[in-house]
Amino acid sequence: xxxxxxxxxxxxxxxxxxxxxxxxxxxxxxxxxxxxxxxxxxxxxxxxxxxxxxxxxxxxxxxxxxxxxxxxxxxxxxxxxxxxxxxxxxxxxxxxxxxxxxxxxxxxxxxxxxxxxxxxxxxxxxxxxxxxxxxxxxxxxxxxxxxxxxxxxxxxxxxxxxxxxxxxxxxxxxxxxxxxxxxxxxxxxxxxxxxxxxxxxxxxxxxxxxxxxxxxxxxxxxxxxxxxxxxxxxxxxxxxxxxxxxxxxxxxxx
Ligand code: 0WD
Numbered sequence: 001x002x003x004x005x006x007x008x009x010x011x012x013x014x015x016x017x018x019x020x021x022x023x024x025x026x027x028x029x030x031x032x033x034x035x036x037x038x039x040x041x042x043x044x045x046x047x048x049x050x051x052x053x054x055x056x057x058x059x060x061x062x063x064x065x066x067x068x069x070x071x072x073x074x075x076x077x078x079x080x081x082x083x084x085x086x087x088x089x090x091x092x093x094x095x096x097x098x099x100x101x102x103x104x105x106x107x108x109x110x111x112x113x114x115x116x117x118x119x120x121x122x123x124x125x126x127x128x129x130x131x132x133x134x135x136x137x138x139x140x141x142x143x144x145x146x147x148x149x150x151x152x153x154x155x156x157x158x159x160x161x162x163x164x165x166x167x168x169x170x171x172x173x174x175x176x177x178x179x180x181x182x183x184x185x186x187x188x189x190x191x192x193x194x195x196x197x198x199x200x201x202x203x204x205x206x207x208x209x210x211x212x213x214x215x216x217x218x219x220x221x222x223x224x225x226x227x228x229x230x231x232x233x234x235x236x237x238x239x240x241x242x243x244x245x246x247x248x249x250x251x252x253x254x
Pocket of ligand 1: 013014015016018019020021039040044063064065066090091092093094118143144145187188189190191192193194195196
């Protein structure tokens with residue numbers, strides 16, 4: 001039996017085939033998980049649909065995390081069609097492009113709130129709807145970045161949103177532990193995805209990492225995916241409230 005056989009896992013945040021969520025999906029499917037995907041809106045629907053069709057038995061539902069009704073409908077669908085949920089992967093973030101350059105001190109009230117809402121609150125908003133379905137215990141995970149721990153050039157408002165997200169992981173882990181539900185985060189090194197296009201001088205960052213990280217390389221979505229499979233599985237049953245760095249060691253040297 002594979003690692004995730006008979007586990008129902010919800011994955012939010014596939015935008016295209018470069019998305020980290022898609023790399024995670026490959027690893028989970030490889031371990032025989034039953035996957036439920038969501039897409040943000042019509043703009044990405046057809047692209048995500050094509051990807052999801054390649055995974056036998058996978059389901060695709062709409063869910064913009066800014067929309068409470070859509071989150072309720074997602075939870076209702078899961079309750080009706082799956083009954084039990086075992087895992088939830090959150091791989092969603094957004095900040096205005098103008099807030100991802102220049103100085104953090106210039107962040108607007110609106111830009112700050114938007115980044116917090118989509119990148120951090122969305123984890124809580126969905127967790128509160130889906131944890132009651134995790135009646136056999138469960139595993140929740142999200143994606144973060146070292147910009148939560150240190151002031152990284154240009155990451156700005158997103159770094160502050162990731163700090164909220166990581167604190168949220170600890171509070172959720174404390175709340176949900178009594179139900180046998182674990183909550184963790186993967187802090188990934190930079191990977192060239194759609195979200196990464198928003199970050200200024202991303203290429204410079206990748207180059208520096210190839211020259212200086214302990215493993216002398218950048219990470220890819222498959223490496224994040226395999227760690228996600230571990231976190232979704234019983235192999236990680238002793239781990240909760242943790243941030244695991246999948247960054248080729250960057251966090252110990254910087
Ligand atoms: O270097 C990187 N790429 C890293 C990314 C390093 C470390 C962490 N991360 C994080 C990101 O901050 C994010 O939390 O990983 C997560 C996934 O990011 P990704 O795979 O790099 O980026 P992408 O493929 O763009 O997926 C993020 C998706 C959105 O895509 P776009 O680019 O179209 O905004 O998050 C989704 C959307 O599909 N998303 C939403 N989903 C539902 N409702 C919403 C929303 N309101 N907003 C964004």
